[in-house]
Amino acid sequence: MRDSSTSNDSIDAPARPATDDLDTVARVIHSRRSVRHYRPDPIPAGLLRRLTDLALQAPSSFNLQARSVVTVSDAAGLRALTAATGGQPHPQEAPVMLVFVAESAAHREGRHDIWETARANGAWSERYAAASPEDVQEFQKGLEARGLAREYAVKDAMIAASFLMIAAEAAGLATSPMNGWDEDAVKKAIGIEGRDDLHIALLMPLGLPAETRTHPGRRDRALTCFSETFGR
Numbered sequence: 001m002r003d004s005s006t007s008n009d010s011i012d013a014p015a016r017p018a019t020d021d022l023d024t025v026a027r028v029i030h031s032r033r034s035v036r037h038y039r040p041d042p043i044p045a046g047l048l049r050r051l052t053d054l055a056l057q058a059p060s061s062f063n064l065q066a067r068s069v070v071t072v073s074d075a076a077g078l079r080a081l082t083a084a085t086g087g088q089p090h091p092q093e094a095p096v097m098l099v100f101v102a103e104s105a106a107h108r109e110g111r112h113d114i115w116e117t118a119r120a121n122g123a124w125s126e127r128y129a130a131a132s133p134e135d136v137q138e139f140q141k142g143l144e145a146r147g148l149a150r151e152y153a154v155k156d157a158m159i160a161a162s163f164l165m166i167a168a169e170a171a172g173l174a175t176s177p178m179n180g181w182d183e184d185a186v187k188k189a190i191g192i193e194g195r196d197d198l199h200i201a202l203l204m205p206l207g208l209p210a211e212t213r214t215h216p217g218r219r220d221r222a223l224t225c226f227s228e229t230f231g232r
């Protein structure tokens with residue numbers, strides 16, 4: 001099944017007004033660095049909420065939103081995440097750690113609120129909204145049979161994490177993606193010990209930077225961006 005919920009709707013969408021937002025976004029993307037050391041200053045609750053709201057605006061497969069984010073800021077939680085990351089400095093120093101969780105069994109919950117919201121917004125046709133819950137179930141069962149359910153949910157979580165990194169940079173806050181952690185220990189820290197339907201996609205410190213990082217550079221575009229076929 002193809003995820004084509006909005007393809008027809010976009011045909012009649014009005015052209016967006018030309019803006020210079022691209023320059024702003026480009027500046028934010030270029031200035032973001034992975035920061036390892038943080039100041040302890042707390043993040044105002046309103047700003048944290050705004051950033052996580054923006055992360056949750058990220059696209060997801062079928063809009064199933066098979067991901068969530070847990071904000072950890074109390075001392076015990078940060079200690080548990082420090083241990084889970086083998087003592088890396090980020091969770092010892094940052095006032096907030098974000099844990100991006102991939103939900104590989106999201107489709108089993110039904111999640112009728114998704115279809116109801118899209119229908120109420122006039123975003124999805126009645127026909128699509130009525131048919132898609134069953135279609136999505138079939139698609140997701142196919143993923144499970146091929147052992148891909150976790151991978152698909154991790155994609156949703158990683159895109160949300162990317163949105164958060166860009167939003168945080170625009171707000172003057174630093175982040176870093178983190179891969180080095182023990183999954184069971186992270187799950188225990190956020191209260192999902194033993195849940196086989198939930199997976200840790202990424203950890204991310206959030207806070208004011210206590211260091212300035214230099215851009216480590218990127219490979220030459222000719223090596224990583226191709227036209228029509230890979231390698232050309």
Ligand SMILES: Cc1cc2nc3c(=O)[nH]c(=O)nc-3n(C[C@H](O)[C@H](O)[C@H](O)COP(=O)(O)O)c2cc1C
Binds near residue numbers: 034180
């Ligand atoms: C999936 C992923 C996992 C990462 N894990 C870690 C990590 O565990 N610890 C760390 O200090 N940096 C981690 N990084 C940061 C990378 O080292 C960093 O993105 C890379 O060196 C490029 O630097 P930049 O982000 O400043 O452009 C990770 C980055 C990604 C994308």
